[in-house]
Amino acid sequence: MSTYRICLIEDDPIMGEALSDRFELEDYHCDWFKTGGAAILALGHTKYDIAICDIQLPDINGEDLFKQLKASEACLPHFIFTTGYGTIDRAVRLLKLGAQDYLTKPLDIHALLNTVQSLCSRSVCSVTRDTMLGVSAAMRHVEALLPRIAKNPTSVLITGESGVGKERLARALRSQYDPEHKMPFVTVNCGALTESLLEAELFGYAKGAFTGALREKRGLFELANGGTLFLDEIGEMSPAMQVKLLRAIQERQIVRVGAETPLHVDIRLICATHQDLKQMVEAGKFREDLYYRIHVIHLHIPPLRERKEDILWLTGNLLEDWNTQNSDLRTLSKPAEQSLLNYPWPGNIRELKHCLERSCILSQQTELSAELLFDDAPAPPEETYSTQESLSEYIQACEKKYINNCLRINDGHIAETAASLGISRKNLWEKMKKLGI
Numbered sequence: 329m330s331t332y333r334i335c336l337i338e339d340d341p342i343m344g345e346a347l348s349d350r351f352e353l354e355d356y357h358c359d360w361f362k363t364g365g366a367a368i369l370a371l372g373h374t375k376y377d378i379a380i381c382d383i384q385l386p387d388i389n390g391e392d393l394f395k396q397l398k399a400s401e402a403c404l405p406h407f408i409f410t411t412g413y414g415t416i417d418r419a420v421r422l423l424k425l426g427a428q429d430y431l432t433k434p435l436d437i438h439a440l441l442n443t444v445q446s447l448c449s450r451s452v453c454s455v456t457r458d459t460m461l462g463v464s465a466a467m468r469h470v471e472a473l474l475p476r477i478a479k480n481p482t483s484v485l486i487t488g489e490s491g492v493g494k495e496r497l498a499r500a501l502r503s504q505y506d507p508e509h510k511m512p513f514v515t516v517n518c519g520a521l522t523e524s525l526l527e528a529e530l531f532g533y534a535k536g537a538f539t540g541a542l543r544e545k546r547g548l549f550e551l552a553n554g555g556t557l558f559l560d561e562i563g564e565m566s567p568a569m570q571v572k573l574l575r576a577i578q579e580r581q582i583v584r585v586g587a588e589t590p591l592h593v594d595i596r597l598i599c600a601t602h603q604d605l606k607q608m609v610e611a612g613k614f615r616e617d618l619y620y621r622i623h624v625i626h627l628h629i630p631p632l633r634e635r636k637e638d639i640l641w642l643t644g645n646l647l648e649d650w651n652t653q654n655s656d657l658r659t660l661s662k663p664a665e666q667s668l669l670n671y672p673w674p675g676n677i678r679e680l681k682h683c684l685e686r687s688c689i690l691s692q693q694t695e696l697s698a699e700l701l702f703d704d705a706p707a708p709p710e711e712t713y714s715t716q717e718s719l720s721e722y723i724q725a726c727e728k729k730y731i732n733n734c735l736r737i738n739d740g741h742i743a744e745t746a747a748s749l750g751i752s753r754k755n756l757w758e759k760m761k762k763l764g765i
């Protein structure tokens with residue numbers, strides 16, 4: 329079946345059935361709605377490629393329906409209107425509002441199919457499932473802003489709790505101005521490196537700049553030249569590094585550590601943080617001038633618990649990914665869906681992803697149960713406990729297992745793992761070394 333999805337809005341049962349059967353025959357996926365209200369609801373959570381809408385609907389006329397959807401700033405499918413009461417005035421109004429076509433009844437089915445086929449081959453807003461951010465009003469609003477932001481190479485700050493999809497949003501923005509990914513997109517987690525390492529990573533170094541600098545090295549600013557530099561966890565940057573970063577942004581120049589010649593760099597800067605930078609500025613922990621430099625456009629991603637509509641949409645996508653990569657298919661039971669909706673997801677999408685991954689692996693049935701989703705790894709059977717083990721060995725084994733688990737949930741990010749464990753990064757490194765992780 330073709331992957332194109334049609335939203336058919338038609339109250340006439342004979343016309344609706346005939347069209348939806350014909351579209352299915354032509355290998356489109358067609359959802360048929362008999363009222364404008366039902367269609368608005370569906371367009372709110374499902375991405376369609378085309379909407380075919382009768383202008384005379386029982387609850388709302390097609391023109392008002394279209395205006396209402398446009399006001400939501402969502403990325404809408406191509407709209408084709410049909411009516412038996414066609415007037416040129418109305419057609420012109422709808423086309424001016426952004427509709428793609430207008431057909432009068434009785435419909436010429438071949439003309440309609442040709443129009444549908446040619447519109448399907450044109451992407452609506454260059455958003456594919458991989459670059460889509462969600463179906464909630466909040467995420468659709470952010471998504472709708474991207475084409476406008478992409479037109480100006482200005483600094484963007486993305487905020488939101490850990491795991492909400494800040495890097496995903498940065499990449500979606502990049503796909504808007506560089507759809508074929510021809511320009512570099514370089515990421516660095518500022519919280520994962522010590523100050524001197526971060527400086528050497530960002531700006532590069534000259535040969536002999538410090539012990540071990542056996543040859544010169546280009547920094548990430550240079551590697552990102554002509555493209556994007558994504559600075560994750562910018563709030564973790566030390567005050568000294570903040571000064572150096574500000575200078576690099578303002579002057580569009582960097583100097584490699586240990587070198588003297590400045591190098592020109594032309595980059596788009598996207599920064600992200602889970603911290604409240606404004607509050608950090610007030611507390612004197614983040615430079616105000618740097619804050620205003622990186623904060624020209626601010627995009628905030630709410631936590632998953634505040635946009636519950638996205639939970640099942642994300643789950644559907646993640647299970648679809650699993651099912652295309654694995655022969656043992658997975659689906660969700662209704663109680664499992666409800667339990668996903670009820671859970672607060674402190675680790676946001678990252679936690680949801682890991683929860684589903686774990687359940688897909690552990691489940692012995694196609695349908696994932698609610699118990700399995702939220703059940704921690706089964707406790708080892710009693711007999712595996714060895715009485716030969718000292719208490720400290722047992723505690724160490726538990727500590728190792730717990731740290732490994734947190735590292736997995738945080739995709740191996742040291743700063744996030746340390747924060748979730750409530751210890752410093754240094755302390756985490758020491759423990760990892762001691763426990764052989």
Ligand SMILES: Nc1ncnc2c1ncn2[C@@H]1O[C@H](COP(=O)(O)OP(=O)(O)OP(=O)(O)O)[C@@H](O)[C@H]1O
Nearest residue numbers: 460461489490491492493494495496677678681744
């Ligand atoms: N829309 C999405 N669909 C599928 N997976 C997603 C989506 N958004 C985020 N993810 C996944 O969730 C995880 C966390 O996403 P991401 O790294 O973008 O979050 P983040 O906010 O940058 O996290 P952190 O603050 O820890 O750096 C990643 O594994 C990512 O692939």
